[in-house]
Amino acid sequence: xxxxxxxxxxxxxxxxxxxxxxxxxxxxxxxxxxxxxxxxxxxxxxxxxxxxxxxxxxxxxxxxxxxxxxxxxxxxxxxxxxxxxxxxxxxxxxxxxxxxxxxxxxxxxxxxxxxxxxxxxxxxxxxxxxxxxxxxxxxxxxxxxxxxxxxxxxxxxxxxxxxxxxxxxxxxxxxxxxxxxxxxxxxxxxxxxxxxxxxxxxxxxxxxxxxxxxxxxxxxxxxxxxxxxxxxxxxxxxxxxxxxxxxxxxxxxxxxxxxxxxxxxxxxxxxxxxxxxxxxxxxxxxxxxxxxxxxxxxxxxxxxxxxxxxxx
Amino acid sequence: xxxxxxxxxxxxxxxxxxxxxxxxxxxxxxxxxxxxxxxxxxxxxxxxxxxxxxxxxxxxxxxxxxxxxxxxxxxxxxxxxxxxxxxxxxxxxxxxxxxxxxxxxxxxxxxxxxxxxxxxxxxxxxxxxxxxxxxxxxxxxxxxxxxxxxxxxxxxxxxxxxxxxxxxxxxxxxxxxxxxxxxxxxxxxxxxxxxxxxxxxxxxxxxxxxxxxxxxxxxxxxxxxxxxxxxxxxxxxxxxxxxxxxxxxxxxxxxxxxxx
Ligand SMILES: Cc1cc2nc3c(=O)[nH]c(=O)nc-3n(C[C@H](O)[C@H](O)[C@H](O)COP(=O)(O)OP(=O)(O)OC[C@H]3O[C@@H](n4cnc5c(N)ncnc54)[C@H](O)[C@@H]3O)c2cc1C
Ligand SMILES: Cc1cc2nc3c(=O)[nH]c(=O)nc-3n(C[C@H](O)[C@H](O)[C@H](O)COP(=O)(O)O)c2cc1C
Ligand code: FES
Numbered sequence: 001x002x003x004x005x006x007x008x009x010x011x012x013x014x015x016x017x018x019x020x021x022x023x024x025x026x027x028x029x030x031x032x033x034x035x036x037x038x039x040x041x042x043x044x045x046x047x048x049x050x051x052x053x054x055x056x057x058x059x060x061x062x063x064x065x066x067x068x069x070x071x072x073x074x075x076x077x078x079x080x081x082x083x084x085x086x087x088x089x090x091x092x093x094x095x096x097x098x099x100x101x102x103x104x105x106x107x108x109x110x111x112x113x114x115x116x117x118x119x120x121x122x123x124x125x126x127x128x129x130x131x132x133x134x135x136x137x138x139x140x141x142x143x144x145x146x147x148x149x150x151x152x153x154x155x156x157x158x159x160x161x162x163x164x165x166x167x168x169x170x171x172x173x174x175x176x177x178x179x180x181x182x183x184x185x186x187x188x189x190x191x192x193x194x195x196x197x198x199x200x201x202x203x204x205x206x207x208x209x210x211x212x213x214x215x216x217x218x219x220x221x222x223x224x225x226x227x228x229x230x231x232x233x234x235x236x237x238x239x240x241x242x243x244x245x246x247x248x249x250x251x252x253x254x255x256x257x258x259x260x261x262x263x264x265x266x267x268x269x270x271x272x273x274x275x276x277x278x279x280x281x282x283x284x285x286x287x288x289x290x291x292x293x294x295x296x297x298x299x300x301x302x303x304x305x306x307x308x309x310x311x312x
Numbered sequence: 313x314x315x316x317x318x319x320x321x322x323x324x325x326x327x328x329x330x331x332x333x334x335x336x337x338x339x340x341x342x343x344x345x346x347x348x349x350x351x352x353x354x355x356x357x358x359x360x361x362x363x364x365x366x367x368x369x370x371x372x373x374x375x376x377x378x379x380x381x382x383x384x385x386x387x388x389x390x391x392x393x394x395x396x397x398x399x400x401x402x403x404x405x406x407x408x409x410x411x412x413x414x415x416x417x418x419x420x421x422x423x424x425x426x427x428x429x430x431x432x433x434x435x436x437x438x439x440x441x442x443x444x445x446x447x448x449x450x451x452x453x454x455x456x457x458x459x460x461x462x463x464x465x466x467x468x469x470x471x472x473x474x475x476x477x478x479x480x481x482x483x484x485x486x487x488x489x490x491x492x493x494x495x496x497x498x499x500x501x502x503x504x505x506x507x508x509x510x511x512x513x514x515x516x517x518x519x520x521x522x523x524x525x526x527x528x529x530x531x532x533x534x535x536x537x538x539x540x541x542x543x544x545x546x547x548x549x550x551x552x553x554x555x556x557x558x559x560x561x562x563x564x565x566x567x568x569x570x571x572x
Contacts, residue, residue, distance in 0.1 A: 023537040027559070030313070031535075051544075051553060056530045058540040060365050060390070067532070072539045074552075216361050244361070267532045268353060268364055270315060270407065 001281055002292055004038070004259050006236045007184040008121040008159035009093050011038040011259060014292060015249065015277050018240050018263035019044055019097035019123060019163075020069065024083035025090075028270060034090050036274045041187075041261055042083065044099040044125050047109045049075035054207035059196045064215030064242070065264055066194050068208035071099050076109045084118045093120035095161070103138075103148055111155040121158050123238075124149065124183075127165030127190035139165035139190070142177035149181035159184035161238060164229075166221055167193050175229040187238045187261070188229065189222045215264040216242035223255045230256025230297050244272060246279035250287070253295035313410060313535065314339055317403040321380060323396070326464035330432070331396045332372075333383045339408055340381050343374045346439035347413025347505075347526055347563045350383070351534035353405035354391045354398075367391040368531050368558070370505075371409060372435035373442060384435035384464065410534055411562050414440045414503055414524050416447065425449050426499040428490050428514055430456040430506025436526060437505055438465055441472045452476070454493060456510065460484035491517050512571050523566035529557040536560075543569040 002013035016039040017028070024042050025034050034040065052072030059066045073079065079096075087094055096113040100106040106124065113119050126148060127139035138148050145162070153160055162178040164171060166189040175186055191212025196205045204210070222241030230237055239257030243249060244265040252260050265272045284292060318337035326332050339350070351366040372382045387396040398404060413436070419425075425444050427437040434455050441451045451473040457463045460483035469475040476493055477485030486493065490506075491513040504514045505526035515523065532538035536559030543555055546567055555561060555569050 021533075021538060023539070027533070027535045027537040031315075052539065052542070055540075055542065057542075058365075058530050058532050058538075060363055063361050063364060065364055065532070067538075067540065069539050072542065072554075215364050264364065267534075267538065268366065269405075270533070270535065 001284060001290060002038075002277070004293060006238075006258055009039060009095070009259075011093065013038040013277050013280070014253075014259035015273055015280075016041055016095070016238075016259065016261050017266060017273055018261035019125065020067075021263040021266050024079070025087060026083075028266070031270050032274050035092055036277060037092050038259065038277070039093040039095055039120070040087070041095040041097055041123055042079070042087075043073055044071045044097045045073055045076045045079050045109055045113060046071060046099050047076055047105045049073065049078070056205055056207055057211075059205040059211065061194070061196060061213060061215075061217060064213050064217030065267075066196060066206060066211035066213055067191070068206045068211035070208065076112050080112065080116055084116050088118045094118050095121045095123050097123045097125050097163070098152075099125040103151060106148060107151050107155055110152045110160070114156040114158040119158055121184070122152070122156055122160045123187050124152055124160055124162045125190070127163050127167070139174070140168050142173050145174060146177040146181035149178045149183050153182040161185040161187050163187035163190055164225075165190050166218070166225060171225045172229050172232045175233050179233045179235050183235060185236045185238065186229065186233065187240065188226055188257075189218070189241050192218055192221065214241070216244060218242050219248065223251060226252065226255040226257050227300060231300055243276075244268070246276050246283045249276060249280060250283060250295060253292060254297070254299040256297040256300065258293070258296050313408060314342065315405065315407045318406045320398050320400050320402050320404055322400055323398060326384065328461040329387050330462070330464050331385055331387060332464075333385065333395070333398070334380055335383070335404060335406060336378065336380045337406070338379070339406060340374055340376065340379045343371055343381065343409045345413030345416060346371070346373075346443050347436045348409040348411050349436075349562060350381070350406050350408030351410055351531070352391075352395065352407075354394045363391045363394070365391075365532065366407065366534055367395070368410075368534060370436035370526070370562075371439060373439040384432065386432045407534060411558055412560065414526070414563050416440065416443050419444070419447065419449065419501065422449055422500045424452070424499045426452045426454065426494075426497060426502045428454045428456075428494075428502060428504040428506070428510075430490060430510040431458070431462070433504075433506030433510070433526065434465060437503060438468060440503055441469065445472050452497070452499065454478065454490045456480075456490040456506065457484070490514070494518065508571060515566050515571065518566070524563055525566055525571075526563045527557050527561050527569070531558055534558045544572075546570055
């Protein structure tokens with residue numbers, strides 16, 4: 001009922017924690033059995049260790065939050081030797097999120113990660129809004145995103161999902177460019193660039209000034225983008241942005257997603273992923289759906305069907 | 313660490329905007345050190361999405377027999393304003409106990425301790441003092457507040473040992489800051505919790521004896537996964553170069569992390 005098959009990923013269910021919200025699983029693994037998850041998207045890896053941005057790194061917003069962690073991570077080599085070795089003990093596919101400042105960084109990091117047997121797919125983070133000179137330009141210019149995708153595809157031993165930035169005027173142009181360049185799938189969406197100002201200090205709350213907006217506040221934006229993109233590409237989409245419940249997951253599938261990731265909601269409820277997975281079967285039953293894959297894109301497919309029949 | 317809908321057994325006002333909250337549940341049994349904290353979801357009975365982030369609040373004390381923890385918090389923001397409305401009999405979604413508190417297990421030769429608190433940094437020091445007294449350590453408490461209307465737990469601390477109340481405007485106790493009275497005091501170990509400028513001043517004064525400080529930082533997950541709450545280590549050669557306030561702290565040995 002919940003099983004989903006995507007390039008490189010045979011998932012027992014379509015629910016996975018989103019990159020950066022789950023580190024490498026050790027902390028949440030103390031709370032519940034990680035084998036319950038469809039997959040785990042681990043924290044962004046860069047070629048060299050990164051300390052990230054100064055604090056404060058998070059700020060709350062109405063129905064959401066801003067973060068400017070700045071891709072803090074111990075570097076790809078340490079992730080492979082420490083974190084992936086531990087994760088190898090689980091029966092859950094790992095998706096490795098890859099980031100960098102130069103194209104060559106991405107390529108080298110991606111190659112190293114893709115060689116590891118624990119890693120079943122890569123997620124190319126061309127969209128982190130918190131790194132200067134970095135990710136962001138890759139994520140906003142279709143030609144550059146396409147070139148990066150092509151170069152990573154050339155070295156990667158595993159399927160490559162490209163994580164798109166919502167901070168663009170034409171998301172379908174981005175999606176089509178990376179599809180043409182060989183992407184096996186898409187991840188949508190990363191955070192929206194935002195800011196909060198403290199009215200007492202009259203300064204931005206985040207030390208980085210700007211940060212990425214996530215949580216329920218961005219869900220309608222993600223749904224709209226997936227609705228548009230899924231009608232224009234043939235590759236599957238992992239949907240994310242504000243998911244907190246089984247109903248949200250169903251909404252993402254209806255929009256055109258083939259799997260989903262949960263980020264910010266883990267902070268409000270650390271058990272949210274297993275809870276959603278437990279809730280889904282009943283929700284589907286109530287909808288008379290026997291296979292969650294039936295729902296993919298139904299919001300626009302049903303609409304297309306209706307038009308067809310009325311024409312006949 | 314567990315997540316539990318704890319029963320609210322009491323809530324009362326202690327001072328201006330300061331509230332004492334008592335919670336009962338299994339979580340209480342898991343508290344291992346004074347200075348640990350809980351991460352509270354305060355959307356309350358409404359079940360609304362906002363506020364989206366949990367609020368970190370120190371465990372002030374724990375009553376093992378009653379399966380109860382006591383928290384003291386200052387209201388004045390979205391989450392804490394909702395928290396002060398919570399009524400006995402209701403339940404509250406609590407994650408904890410979290411982090412590492414003040415080390416009290418191996419305090420062999422320590423005879424005299426001084427605890428130094430400022431504002432809502434005072435609460436965890438109460439549980440700490442009680443624990444130290446139980447171990448036969450004599451405790452001197454120096455508690456700083458802005459003004460008389462902000463003072464709380466004076467009597468409770470006095471029952472544990474000598475207590476010096478300081479206010480910035482002199483309306484209660486001694487006028488001045490906690491560091492003004494530290495000079496020449498006789499103690500073997502010091503513990504501090506309060507605003508960053510206070511911690512820095514205390515660290516400058518107490519450089520010759522062991523000092524433990526409890527840090528604050530804005531948090532996301534509260535359990536070590538999101539890296540929202542990191543502080544730099546002072547040791548440049550440290551293998552990680554950072555500590556997470558939520559899971560490596562909030563209590564650190566003075567000098568382990570940078571105060572900035
Ligand atoms: C380990 C630890 C222990 C704490 N113990 C206590 C305590 O015992 N009593 C007490 O009154 N306060 C304590 N605090 C501070 C308390 O967490 C904040 O006052 C509270 O989160 C503010 O929430 P709000 O809803 O009032 O404010 P809002 O302005 O609505 O908060 C917005 C966001 O900023 C965060 N935030 C704001 N101020 C702080 C702060 N000073 N520290 C950390 N996050 C902050 C909030 O958690 C929230 O995510 C502690 C903080 C930490 C990190
Ligand atoms: C604290 C935090 C850290 C994040 N770190 C990363 C990251 O390292 N790489 C990445 O591709 N996305 C990162 N993201 C974005 C999320 O993976 C996700 O795309 C986004 O938050 C939207 O989902 P949500 O609303 O469920 O959180 C991060 C988000 C948050 C809140
Ligand atoms: S709050 Fe998430 S790591 Fe500390």
